[in-house]
Amino acid sequence: MLAESNRTVTVWETQLPLPLVGRGKVRDIYAVGEDNLLIVTSDRLSAFDVVLPNPIPYKGKVLTQISLFWFDYFSDLTRHHLITADLDQMKLDSRLLEKHKNELQGRSMLVKRAKPLPVECVVRGYVAGSGWKDYQKTGAVCGHALPEGLKQCEKLAEPIFTPATKETSGHDINIDFEEAVKRVGDKTARKIRDLSIEIYKKGSEYARKRGILIADTKFEFGLLGNELILIDEVLTPDSSRFWPKDQYEAGRDQPSLDKQIVRNYLLEIQWDQQPPGPPLPVEIIEKTSRAYREVCRRLVDKEIQ
Ligand SMILES: Nc1ncnc2c1ncn2[C@@H]1O[C@H](COP(=O)(O)OP(=O)(O)OP(=O)(O)O)[C@@H](O)[C@H]1O
Ligand SMILES: [Mg+2]
Known part of the structure; x- marks a missing residue:
């Protein structure tokens, strides 16, 4: 259409x-x-x-x-x-x-x-979203025990690899590294972990200079024959949490550059998160569209029209 x-x-x-x-x-x-x-x-x-x-x-x-x-x-x-x-x-x-x-x-x-690996490679540099929920419950995220007393959205000393399953329907499920090893093998699991962290670090350094904090993100890798390649999308506002650096403050939810605008609206109307999703008000659609274009301008100097 x-x-x-x-x-x-x-x-x-x-x-x-x-x-x-x-x-x-x-x-x-x-x-x-x-x-x-x-x-x-x-x-x-x-x-x-x-x-x-x-x-x-x-x-x-x-x-x-x-x-x-x-x-x-x-x-x-x-x-x-x-x-x-x-x-x-x-x-x-x-x-x-x-x-x-x-x-x-x-x-x-x-x-x-490529043949997509059955593991989503999530990297978190800050404790937010499902990571924050897991941390509050257990003090750990995907098997990474974290220091006590972290605040919501606080920066971690080092980014962590927190893989998830790739579900065909519904929510992906957080797993620990051992579970990722079971799914893709030891060598591949190490490789995608190390690569994911390296890419996240390099990307978030770049984004930070442009006023954007990449709180967390998800990569996908696939196999082309024996070769591991990066597939799908990379460090976009859909696959990542992007926060405006100048407004960052740990201890609360962060104002968002991306679809958090929509998420917040959906939380506000207390949608039960079961399909079908509710229609969005025009202001939310426009605000979100502007936010996406602003991210593109800031991050990669591209004016989208
Ligand atoms: N090079 C590639 N080779 C094979 N599959 C790929 C490649 N790049 C991306 N994909 C797959 O294409 C799909 C991208 O579509 P999209 O982002 O809309 O899916 P999604 O909603 O994230 O997940 P799903 O497909 O489970 O609904 C993903 O399933 C991803 O694994
Ligand atoms: Mg996708």
Whole structure:
């Protein structure tokens, strides 16, 4: 579906004449030949793992442009799945391109098709979200015993790797490192742990200089033959908690640059977090769209329109 109002193009769902591999909560994924995928990032927004009924204008473009920046930025640390984001270089059927160019522009990536590992690589530099909940209950997060007396959203001395399962439906479940080892093997688990922490550190140093704290994030890795590559999206406001640095103060919830705006609204209306998600008020949609574009501007100097 393509809705156009003034210059805003909102993409809720694409219908391309290619084999559909799947629709995730946010991405439409098509096969391009045997080895490649066309990943189209829509403007769908999920919160608490439920897709909400309203698209957020420009969101898919923001996520795509930010990920593109990071794939390049981390290319000395890890191989990744990106082949190109330039539609003209994707060698797609010319009729497909002609018909869908407007909708695909800026939000599509041709990537190498990998076998995603069944573990989500979460890194936390601050104790927030489900980490804060676990810490309050047990004093630990995913098997990492943390010092006593940490405040909500407090910075950790060192970032920690807190893997989660990749659930096909519903919430991902936090697991400890031993459980990750059971799922992917010792060598791979160590490798994705060390890489995730390294990427997080390098990325958050960069973001901090631009006034953004990356509180935590989730990476995905996949196997291409025997080779481990970084896939999916990287350090976006969807896969991470981004906080404005100048307003940071431990001991409370942080004002947010990203979808916390939506999360807060949903908490306020006491939605039971079961599908379907409630419609969002126009102000929340616009505020969220502005927040996503502001992050893109600040982080990677890209003006999205
Ligand atoms: N290079 C790749 N090869 C194979 N799969 C990939 C690749 N890059 C990303 N993926 C998969 O594509 C999907 C991305 O879609 P999206 O972000 O919408 O999904 P999600 O909502 O996070 O998860 P789910 O697919 O479980 O709903 C993820 O399941 C991810 O594992
Ligand atoms: Mg995803």
